Amino acid sequence: MMLLKIDINKWFSWLNLGIKDPSTASAVEVLLQIAVICLIAFLFTFFLRKGITRVIGGMVRRTKTKWDDIFFEERVFQKIFNLIPPIFIDFAFKIVYGKWQHIELFHRFIVAWILVVAGFVIVAVLDAINRIYDSYPIAKDRPIKVFVQVIKIFVISAIIITIVSEFIGESPRNLLVGLGAFAAVLMLIFKDAILGFVAGVQLLANQMVRIGDWIVMPSNNANGTVLEINLYTVKVQNWDMTITTIPTYQLVSASFTNWRGME
Template sequence: MEYIHDYLLETGIGINDFWADYLAIGIMILSIILLCIIANFITKKVVIRFITHIVNNNKYKWDNILLEKKVFHKLSHVVPAVIIYYFARSFPAYTEIIEKFAVLYIIIVAISVINSLLDALNDIYLNFEISKVRPIKGYIQVAKIVLFIIGSIIIIANLLGESPVIILSGIGALSAVLMLIFRDSILGFVAGVQLSSNDMVRVGDWIEMPKFGANGDVIDISLNTVKVQNFDRTITMIPSYALISDSFINWRGMQASGGRRLKRSLLIDTTSISFCSDEMIEKCKSIHYLKEYIVEREKEIENFNSKNKFDRSNIVNGRALTNIGVFRAYIGNYLQNHPGINKESTLMVRQLEPTENGLPLEIYAFANTTVWAQYETIQSDIFDHLFAVAPEFGLRIFQNPSGNDLKSGLLSGGNSNTLK
């Protein structure tokens, strides 16, 4: 500044000492601005391009992510701030203010760079398979909160000219307020640690949580929320801590097993259950899945009755085949031979406790696929067949009387009265 001032006076262009001071300040400011522009240009057009060339021509992918997050571009903004800070002493009256704002700008740029680095770290981590099991997005968000808090403290301390330690001691008195402000973040962080450490939920898991109307795939796990895309393409946001405090269903085990459970009942009208007549037994022998079963059971029953000398003139005595038992055996053999059923998993047909709606005949098996559409097709095909063949065994499927049933009953009653 003094050199420019003296040079202007020595040129002999008629400038007095007063105007030389102001002109020197103006030239100095323009020189600093020009220097900052040149430095920024060199940094972005030369250094950044050189770094970009190196990044694009190596085999690593992590540095490409750093480039995508503009880490190097944001870092280049430090250069003009450093130049301004260096030349602050050229303006003695304003040195302290210029230095403070230069440092303030450098701190903001540093926070921005670290923030981008954290985003890049998360994206780099997502390229590894372990990211599906142990997501770190929640931890990254906690690190960002800490970064912004510390950055804010340093900025305030810089503007006030005080030590950051003094600012921290003052914030300690506001801890209760901070706990209230960051309540969800703290709960979410604790929940995220538990979810991750206990492997309770992962990105890609199918979860069901009726309380929040969630039934679909987890697409994102963050500090405060778990994002679920439902099967109707809607999005449900569940608080992370709700997965710890409330219950939910995770279908990952089913998906990992390669088969989905099929558990549904046929309601049999109990008035249609009876012993098998000889005619029905002969008819059942012609059914592919029952021929061997009928022959073996007949021998077993005949041997049992002969051994115990039961009088078979009354069908109540001894053992005999029933239409419900034969139908149950048919269902078991039918499922054993069905191409959509997993034969290595549990497979059984059982009777449940009779109700006012009939006798539940439950099928408990596993489809050999976890694909929803295929699973529903397999289940529907099985029950389509069973509903159709039940009358062949003299059984009726229970159904509450419909309007058509009542109408038919009234018409048949009216016709009989007319005949009388």
């Protein structure tokens, strides 16, 4: 703790910018200490991540399984290391300024930082799982990208609600109850996601469309092979190599021709 104590008056007197107001000097001292703690945290994380990533990379290349390669390519391990700076800063600052009057507000920002980083880690894990699943033949008939995207939306929404509840001092449960009055607005915001999810489930459950099928949908100028089925759109590569993007729910609400049976 003594190492982080900074004599602001000496610093500014050396710069001929002496601060006479004690409150101003104290505020600047706190800001400088935050800067020093952040610098230490980021430098420590940088060198630790660089060293351990090399070790993990070497181990991944020596294994026969492809799962760890995909996790490494999606930078899951690297993103986990991003949790170190906020945790280190929060712990160090509580030691240095445990009785600071704004410590609780500072802690809330740190919690929000941790939640955002955790969200990126979860999204990277979901992307890796989707890539692993796509490497199996069953993924052609039953892709899971729609469900992965729904989980992403749920995770992001949960993180946003938790961050807001942390700052306003309410529990997430009470915040959700209060949001009940704005259900209509939320339905409007997530209309495409809800319609896409329902349509995606119907398409996959009834096997109406698979990746690799040749479909014709004149209303959307689509006449080619299905490349991708996700929560919002279905991508079709037409016979002339152009790409047509069709909203997922339109494949349920509108008519189209699937030439799979002619193969």
